[in-house]
Amino acid sequence: MPNVPVVSIVIIFLNADKFLSDAVDSVLAQTFDNWELFLVDDGSTDRSTAIAHSYAERFPEKIRYLEHEGHVNKGMSASRNLGIAQARGEFVALLDADDIWFPDKLHTQVAILTTHPEAAMVAAPAMNWYADGAKQIQPMTLTPGVLAPGAWIPKILEKDDNTAGPSSVLIRTRALREVGGFEASFKGPLMVFEDQVTWFKMTLASPVYFHPEPVILYRIHAESCCVSTPSELQLSGRIVLYARLADFIRNSKGPAAKRGILLAMVRARVGELLLKTEPSHRNTASSLDSSGSVDRLRLGMAMSAVLMLGRLSKGKAITLFQKIFGVLNVAYHDGPVSSAKTLPRLVFSATRSVVR
Numbered sequence: 174m175p176n177v178p179v180v181s182i183v184i185i186f187l188n189a190d191k192f193l194s195d196a197v198d199s200v201l202a203q204t205f206d207n208w209e210l211f212l213v214d215d216g217s218t219d220r221s222t223a224i225a226h227s228y229a230e231r232f233p234e235k236i237r238y239l240e241h242e243g244h245v246n247k248g249m250s251a252s253r254n255l256g257i258a259q260a261r262g263e264f265v266a267l268l269d270a271d272d273i274w275f276p277d278k279l280h281t282q283v284a285i286l287t288t289h290p291e292a293a294m295v296a297a298p299a300m301n302w303y304a305d306g307a308k309q310i311q312p313m314t315l316t317p318g319v320l321a322p323g324a325w326i327p328k329i330l331e332k333d334d335n336t337a338g339p340s341s342v343l344i345r346t347r348a349l350r351e352v353g354g355f356e357a358s359f360k361g362p363l364m365v366f367e368d369q370v371t372w373f374k375m376t377l378a379s380p381v382y383f384h385p386e387p388v389i390l391y392r393i394h395a396e397s398c399c400v401s402t403p404s405e406l407q408l409s410g411r412i413v414l415y416a417r418l419a420d421f422i423r424n425s426k427g428p429a430a431k432r433g434i435l436l437a438m439v440r441a442r443v444g445e446l447l448l449k450t451e452p453s454h455r456n457t458a459s460s461l462d463s464s465g466s467v468d469r470l471r472l473g474m475a476m477s478a479v480l481m482l483g484r485l486s487k488g489k490a491i492t493l494f495q496k497i498f499g500v501l502n503v504a505y506h507d508g509p510v511s512s513a514k515t516l517p518r519l520v521f522s523a524t525r526s527v528v529r
Contacts, residue, residue, distance in 0.1 A: 180208040183256030186270035190220035193270045197228050205279035210236045211256035216246030248360030250367045257354050265344045271392045272340040278388040282343035285382055293348035293379030296337035299391035315383040323427050325376040326435055327502050330442055339368050340389045352378050358463045362406035366414040373418050377425040408450050412458035415443050416466035434505045440476045445494040448483045
């Protein structure tokens, strides 16, 4: 690979022999061809290792095979980081082994980041592809164009569908390395959120561009981690995700007022989640979290008071947390003054309705 590519592509795979060739072929079909591809094996025991080697042998100038020492399994984030460490391109593109890029994916996204040098990454929706062959565009509700640092977070906290999948983004290599790459500790049940936790770091550090047109086929099947991870573990994993986000916000460098609102929004979501789960979920979250974020997580006086009200009426307390989140969401965009005036009144009136 003597020439420096513009894009470094990382495909991670684990026992993906049913899908891997489709993913690689979609890279080979790109209209933008100034790329290098790293096929990162996360300890496969099926034919996917041989498939990856065959592509590397057929296209040695473009494709390399990588694996962890000893062919061990280290998880999705550690595998992405292995490829990112080798990247020589200005941009990093990620493709999961069960997804397929549209032919103009790279051409479209490279053009966007070239036109918008202030943006550290471009995100886009997926075309969800179901087992019965049905297709549906991921319903993201972000405003097209450049999102200011941190502005993606309220939208992701609103609903998971506002999270772009790894296969749908293009990232500046330098910016991704500056935030430490992907979170290798998000493995096992936490892998469901390994994209969200990384996008939180990226958006806090830099502007992000949202492109509203889908650029990939996102294959939804029973073996994907989002489907195969038990819902109970996903609840615990979400507590870890929000706790880690709270740490990121506290350590970020944005305007203090904006950071304060974001932190309050996270606390409102955590409070709602705690009311919808059992104490065992938080215990499981603590055991899954190697950073100590869950144990450091505090709701603050106002949110803790709402949580206590949940002992009298869990449903009303959940509604109150949702209303608080809505007020904070408006305040994030309109300014902290509106929340300073509205939030105490909302908490007071809602508290009275719960106590009655």
